[in-house]
Amino acid sequence: MGVLMDENSRVVIQGFGAAGQREAKNSRDYGTQVVCGVTPGRGGQTIDGVPIRNTVREAVDEFQANVSLIFVPAPGAADAMLEAEAAGVPVIICITEGVPVLDMVRVKRVFSGSKSTLIGPNCPGVINPAARSRAGIMPVDVYLPGNVGVISRSGTLVYEAVDQLTRVGVGQSGSVGVGGDPIIGTSQRKALELFEADPDTAAIVLIGEIGGTAEQEAAEYIKTMSKPVVVFIAGATAPPGRRMGHAGAIIAGAAGTAAAKQQALREAGATIVENPSDIGSTMLKVLKDRGLA
Amino acid sequence: MKLHEYQAKALLAKYGVVVPKGIVARTPEEAEKATADLGGKAVIKAQAHTGARGKAGGVKVANTPAEAKQHAAAIIGMQLVTHQTGPQGLPVGSVLVEELIDIDKEVYLSVAIDNSAGMPVVIASPQGGMDIEAVAADSPDAIFKQHIDPAAGFRDYQARELAFACGFEGATLGPMVVLIMGLVKAFEASDGSIAEINPVVLTKDGRVLAADAKFSIDDSAAYRQKANMELQDRSQEAAKELEAHDAGIQNYVKLDGNIGCLVNGAGLAMATLDAIKMAGGDAANFLDIGTANSPEAVVAALRIIGTDPDVKAVLVNIFGGLARTDVIAQGVIDAKTQGLLPQPTVVRLAGTNVEEGLRILDASPVELIRADGFADAARRVVAAVK
Incomplete structure (x- = not known):
């Protein structure tokens, strides 16, 4: 799978x-x-x-x-x-x-x-480490087969998250980079649905960023999910009105801020990571708490 | 890329949007003559890429050509400071001299991209002249939306629904529909990313006019919007950002702190700023170098950072995917050797070719602060500026 x-x-x-x-x-x-x-x-x-x-x-x-x-x-x-x-x-x-x-x-x-x-x-593409099946540009050395799915708007933050997971011994069932543009084919919510339905996935890391309302829409779905979700939102310190590299990463209105997204996701039951260096250790703890690692 | 009000109005007028009679003036004398040509009275409007110009002293009414000259003399050359510009403000190089209009009613109208729906949306509100975010928060029932479905295109009935919702009927309905359809056509033909008319004015003599206009063009469409891109006013961009742009670095944003950052990938770059903040520091810039494929490209980016007088220390945070860490390492060494990066420099490398990248750093006598991982890198660079 x-x-x-x-x-x-x-x-x-x-x-x-x-x-x-x-x-x-x-x-x-x-x-x-x-x-x-x-x-x-x-x-x-x-x-x-x-x-x-x-x-x-x-x-x-x-x-x-x-x-x-x-x-x-x-x-x-x-x-x-x-x-x-x-x-x-x-x-x-x-x-x-x-x-x-x-x-x-x-x-x-x-x-x-x-x-x-x-x-x-x-986007950086899609990979399934257990199947050694890769369509994208991600470095393969950082991946370890396992049971955590990774979803991200950003490419390099996929690598960062996967590397942190692998370093603490948590393998990945796959990663899906959904892309950093305003209009993308598959939303974070849709990607969550795919991992929720995947029997090889036990938990999910979701990496969002400022701009738009896609994380709020993901939060609505997380409320209904059986699998735990650990979230990092990039751009908490970004100034409003400036496009931060990604065409979609611009705060235009209150919903686009990292704080608004974190709040919606926290209320939906996701575990929020404030510091980007804590993604791996937080997921390890979540898995242990649930007897999944 | 943002257009000035006068440029946006000229663009909209091409698609049937009626705008007030107006003349651009770059000197007080031109403003005086323009006012005389408009019948002796006019409003003088500073042209700068910001809203809230009136409160900042950038919009004045002149009752005589001589008064217009005085106002223009005060406005042209000023630094216009609003809550959108930051404390340094934006320079004003010209004014739009426009006919005075008798306002009966003001409404809000815009087109923006609805990311979730995957298509543009036309937004209208009878509460014109206000900040639309505030209207959306306080009275969401006063916001009306119609999507532009790419299969059917935007239809007249949708424009009529918005016009009715804003209270246009009888003789004023037709002109409002023409204005809305014109705005949509301009947006589609010019690769708009946001287009806003706030307010649309119904005048006491029954005309429907775009009294203000903002228009931004999708930077990704620059290759097919050449004529519009030539309208860019470089004086409205930060000097460092222009320097970066001219060096081929598209993703550079100047910030207020003192830690320079060179990162690959927009997400990692944002997360790096966040990590610096959490470690007690402030970034001087956002710089996504993307897929740097030559040491020269890295040196060019580091030159932008190293020559910024605000920068007291530098963090290079790279997780190589398409970007190769050995190329980045060589670029950092070259920039240091050429004296372009005198500040203390923290380097964190991971990903593609990292062994070779670290070997290059090890083999060089250049002094660098090495970091292992994200938090460690942020801590070390913050310590370096303290």
């Missing part, structure tokens, strides 16, 4: 440039089946042992690709996501940063009526 990726995941990489090639190699070295690359106009070539096709449709028909990983630059990223959806790829993960928001409005509308799941854009 696991979330979104498992032993049967067959990854196609859309946008087989420098980043796509590097991560294809990293994923293959890890043990993931990277079956095909798609770069229109280069179909028929083989790059670094990976066959290239012109379309995602060919990747699905010929190589049974069931996960698409997108590195296509921002102006073409919406097109790449829609092409993968049209080809019926069940899991579509977009790493690309800087996709125009109004492009994502159209993409999101298409995915709202689709059987495909979109993760991102502007």
Whole structure:
């Protein structure tokens, strides 16, 4: 089991440039089946042992690709996501940063009526350490197979949280980087639903940040969950009105502050971590308290 | 990227939004002439990227061209300080000279991105001229919303519903619908991230006008909004932020503290500021270097931090994913060797190629404070400024 990726995941990489090639190699070295690359106009070539096709449709028909990983630059990223959806790829993960928001409005509308799941854009991807199945850009050394799911808007904070967990001996069932943009394919709430339903997951680390109301929506769902959730919200000291790197990380109104999000999550029953260096130790304590570690 | 009021009004006017007659003036003499051209009376409005300009002395009514010249002389060149600008304020390089309007009614209108719905939303309120956050908190029933569904587009009936909710009917309904549709068209065509008309004014002679306008353009759409991006007024940005932008560093924000930060990833960068605060310090900046792929890029970023006179110590906090810690380590050594980073510097490296990164630090005679983990790094850098 696991979330979104498992032993049967067959990854196609859309946008087989420098980043796509590097991560294809990293994923293959890890043990993931990277079956095909798609770069229109280069179909028929083989790059670094990976066959290239012109379309995602060919990747699905010929190589049974069931996960698409997108590195296509921002102006073409919406097109790449829609092409993968049209080809019926069940899991579509977009790493690309800087996709125009109004492009994502159209993409999101298409995915709202689709059987495909979109993760991102502007995200580090998805990994299942037990299955050694990876579609993303995360460093693999920090992961340890185990029973904690990690969800984050930020990429580097996924690595930080996973590293802290591994250092205290708490392994991970998987991590899902949902992305730092205002409009993303899969919300934190949706990602929580996936881990709640996963039999290999016992607890979840959720890493949110300032801006928007996604953490409050996650809190509504946490009220109904059976599994414990440990939360860190980045940006408690960020000034209002300034965009802190991520396009979505801007405090516009009271709901966007870290304090408002922490309060909603605390009231929902989540365990709040104030200091980012305490994520691992807090999860260990929560697991021990429940007899899960 | 924010537009000035006069730029936003010119943009909206292209899409059918009626705006008051107005002329931009960059000298008191131009303001005097503009006032004469408008019939001898006008309102003089400071052009700066902030609201609440009136309370700060940035908006004055002139009853004669000579008075307009006086007001413009006082406003042009001032540093406009409001609760949105910080204590240093924003420079005013021009004024908008506008016809005086007789106000019968003021309403609020904006378009913003509704992240949860995944589409833009048009927001209207009969309580115009007020801070919409305050209205939303005190009287949520006075806020009306209609989404812009990308499948159907924004429809006339939705504009009518908002217009009715704000009390427009009879002869004023049509002009209000035209104004709302114009705002939506401008937002969509210009990759808006927020567009606000506060207030929309119904004048005593029955006109419906955008009396103020704010418009921000999605920075991610800069590549296809070239004409609008050229309207950027660099005087409204902090000098350090312009320097960073010109060096190719997109994600830099100047802050009020004295600890410079170089971090990869926006989330880790925010968390680093939080950890510094918890350790009793204050960050001088937010800097997400992203995927630094050359020591030169790291040196360029460290130059921005090292030459900031506010910075008394520096924290480099890197968790390599796409970014390689060996490249970062080499960049830190190079910046130190070139004398660009004289402040005490704490370095914490983890992730991709960390063994090689630490080996580079070990092999160099450059003096650095090494840290293991987040809390340790924050503690050490705060100790370095005390």
